Amino acid sequence: MRAATDAKTPTNAKDFAAAQQAFLPVIENVAAQGRIILVCEHASNHVPPAWGDLGLTEAQRQAHIAWDPGALAVSRGLSQRLDAVLIHAPVSRLVYDCNRAPDMAGAMPARSEVYDIPGNAMISTAERLARTEAVYLPWANGLHGLIATRIALGLRPVVVTIHSFTPVYHGKPRRVEFGVIHDADPHFSVAILNAARKLTGLQAELNAPYSAADDVTHTLRVQATPYGLPNAMLEIRNDLIATAAAAEAMADQLAAVLNMGLVEIQRQAKAS
Template sequence: MLTELKVLSEAEGSCVSIERRDGKSALLIICEHASRTLPERYGDLGLSKDARESHIAWDPGALAVARGISAALDATLVSQRFSRLIYDCNRPPEAPGAMPEKSEIYPIPGNQNLGADERKARTEALYIPFHDAVRGLIAERKARGQETVVVTIHSFTPVFNGKPRAVELGILHDADSRLADKMLTAAADAPLYKTERNEPYGPQDGVTHTLILHGVSNGFRNVMIEVRNDLIKDDAGQGVMADYLSGLLQQCLEGSH
């Protein structure tokens, strides 16, 4: 039974990638939806190639933008190496969206009617190690007296359920809006993108789980950045966005807490 429920093989390694572990920036960048890779055990989940490569499986461009910011500011980056279709690390285990049976227009055959053992196995293989890794990094930073500011990077589709989205850049927050407020003010002063607060999602949609877990609960400044994915579909767009966000974050970090 234990073998049947092994989510990742030894060859697949850890579900967590950490880059610039000793980065000097206060920023701790988190990318929960970095990859569309499905663990071998799950095959294609009954989905077409188009569906497996679409936004339902990952946040296209988000990891590239996160890496650009990490490189520019010497910031530690933590990313999930497997698709959110198996486990969405920005959702707690009890949330329906943690292991979705349907995403947008796509039913996900391999996620239908999951039993308690399978849900537990996925949680223990993907969610717990991912967030434990973030906690471990925070503890290391605290031990060496390094400030932590939590920033999560995501992307969203230009059209959702048939409706175009005008917003290009979303600055999201939960109860603590300190960093988001500064970023929105700075973005208004340099309006390269149409930028909105808590769009196209907000706390009411359950998207601030990671912020609450590692930012709000620790009293750290924090923000979730959502980028419309047509703007970051190639190297050029990713580079421009990473440069813009790096400048915005640096400017806001240099201000008062």
Template structure:
């Protein structure tokens, strides 16, 4: 018998969503959809090895650490997922084949094979909807008290994908609203610190801008998705450099929008 959504996570698992700096007064609202490699107790390892479970297929290495440092620098609220995207990718809607993948890159995921529609709906109810609803609630609360909101999602990507090296180091991604991305790319044009590109290594055609589409576009909020190559943020020094660069880039770009 399928478990009810509120029984999918055990008491030991805790909540599916975490909020850092909940009282932050900054205008930026940070989101990290792929922050964790943790598995719910009921799912075990999904049939994967320890190496696979700690690799980039399970989470975005370094992304949460960068987002947390940006949260401090910008006094920004940070909302992040507490479970692996292998269980459910909270940056994909329930009707997306990429929400629960039976194969990720070269890895078969036995625990995601042959799931019924009810199984998939249960995972969405336990993980996706609480996560996206928490973002929506935060945005509405900020609007009610007159606090501005600029939605920024933070991700990392692997330097080699299907055997191909990626030369881009930071991607500035956007969907149909490119206002903030345009300013950030212009501000980063002269930097020698990173190779910064638009809609790389992914873009909206790859379905990666779902949170922006769902949460920012309907409200007309400035928004951007940031991707950092994960070999650059493997340690605290790299994470700090990236966070400082991105926080400065955002601050400069937002000041331009107010000028």
């Protein structure tokens, strides 16, 4: 195991206290009138100077382990098309993965797929606390603020998180192109899946390439489920959104899919 100092990260609580600042989530299209709140936890591969390079090469910091390539572009495309507010995290998930609770190993992973993350190999308790306060708390407060204010206005927002996944994982190709993952309440995810199968040629699957059992629905579980809000996590294979044009085309398809899904759950709500 390499020492954290190899990665040029602060090594004790004092250094971290000095380095500490809040990394506020970015909120776009805040005056949007649409019912959906778009959430992109893995939008950025930015590693702030306080954390050096985490001991990674430039190529590794561009890879899917650091972020979800293409997810922000698709999210922005959806935000325009659906008139939806968008919130995204400003730092790499290797610093803090906003879709994980502070005590989950994946919140500050020491290993991601086939890569060790040297800067995360020996995280002290003080460092874990500092990252939680610097990244996770502002993130959680920001998203909760969007949700609670819309609830106060008599709107019942719908929470959709946007992710991308690598086409080859642990050397194995993934056939699924579009995954819809649900937390406790599957009804919006099922509506989205049915719409995707109707409207697109995408290989679409429920709870693939992983599911809530893999602890990937933290955002939904903490922010949407307790308020009883419809919610879903979307996963797009990143080779399908590797260029700006491809991301725009995907946003075209998924905007139609989400709109059809919304119509369906509103129909169900009226019928019940």
